[in-house]
Amino acid sequence: MTDALEDIFRREAGRCTATLIRVLGDIDLAEDAVAEAFAIAAEHWPATGIPPNPGGWITTTARNRAIDRLRRESTRGERHLAAHRLHTDSMDADHNPELDRLDELAGVVADDQLRLMFLCAHPALAADAQVALTLRLLGGLETNEIARAFLVPEATMAQRIVRAKRKLHDNHASYRIPRAAELPDRLHAVLAAIYLIYTEGHTATSGQGLTRTDLSTEAIRLGRTLVELMRDEPEAIGLLALMLLTESRRPARGDASGTMVRLADQDRSHWNRTLIAEGHELVRACLRRNQPGPFQIQAAIAAVHADARTADATDWSQIITLYDQLFALRPHPVVALNRSVAVAEVHGAAEGLAALEVDAATLDNYQPYHATRADLLARAGRRGEAIDAYDRAIGLTTNAVERDFLRRQRAAL
């Protein structure tokens, strides 16, 4: 029962919170009400069994509890108004029309989830606050879990979440889906927040372990939800495909001792073929729409890697073409850096280095720039410069596993 309840909580908490925020008009009230409803479920369900629509049960119970609480506290003016507003369109405690109409309401519930995604990733919030709020409200993660995942003290994370909620509240942020004109920018913020959660779980930016799988799992779950909610958004599909294809390589990224194995050296028989197949299907679905975007192109690049049975069989010229397309959309030095790796594979290390040096100044404090440069210098036979570049890269690395990898590369020179 505990596992079943935990499962339902993971699946439903975000949805229920999303609806309750709309009904109550307040994030904290909604969170408290949903938590209370889950506590009641934990008490009752072992005896009564799990209701056929657990999400609907939680939502209705949470709503009724919130109404009760607002009535109890209605001596305070603002709360009184809220209770009154709720009272007028609220239901009889014994008969819940909303529960009877849940199929009709499915569309509204889906809209609530979207509203909450856009609210959590509001561009007025800093990226770390967007990520924290998304995990807290949509993922239903506890503050201490989020803090642990991001390796910050719980008090820091709690303050970050409180401040973000307060900012949205004080600024009268609306609970709505952005209009068509704002949608591209606002959607990009949502996608970027989910991808940030994924990448944090994929390569921890600091600490001992190379991966924090829970965050990646959560990001993929959020990505799936977003695709269900926005079936016509090729970039949402592209993001999900990118995460699945990257995830497919996880079993091959570290060896038994936890040592990092780079793409070229991975045992590709360990790649997860189910995830690759799903990722491929999604990439093809995107391509058919012919509205390319940054996440779709990155997914296509991951798909080309996934296609290659051995590292030598990689279609690097296809990858260069895709990076050219990506650079046209996002002329970012990091894109140029990744492109230079493909250039080196097709045209040799010297050409790769030439492509890399274009943005040298902007990338001087970026660890992957020095790691890539070190590798290309080594391959070009420029040993002394390669050692210097490895030293720079090692100095900029905060992840212990990655640092060990770079030290071994340097020692092998």
Next chain:
Amino acid sequence: MPQYLLSVWHDDTFEPDFSTPDAQRLAAQVGAFNDDLQKAGAWVFAAGLHPASSATVVRSSGGDVSMTDGPYAETKEQMGGFWVIEAADLDSALQWAGQAATACEGPVEVRPAQG
């Protein structure tokens, strides 16, 4: 309706010379933006400010009032002017702020008023 303070920030040394075409262009842009605010019913109040060096800080302690010359925060960036607007929500305020930043060609801070 919620009110927001939109403040314009620029370098402390900035002092527009209204005889120059640059300053005249800015004044025309800000004038057009002010008209838009008024037409939309979003205007509450606005003013451009003299340089921060013209400021005086007044303090009161136990009934004793003292004064110091200069702005409260001795920072390189100072507030050069502001609007108080009415907007339905944050997104609407941010949209006005975007137009304000374009009109005055500088960063604009958005801050909600209490109440």
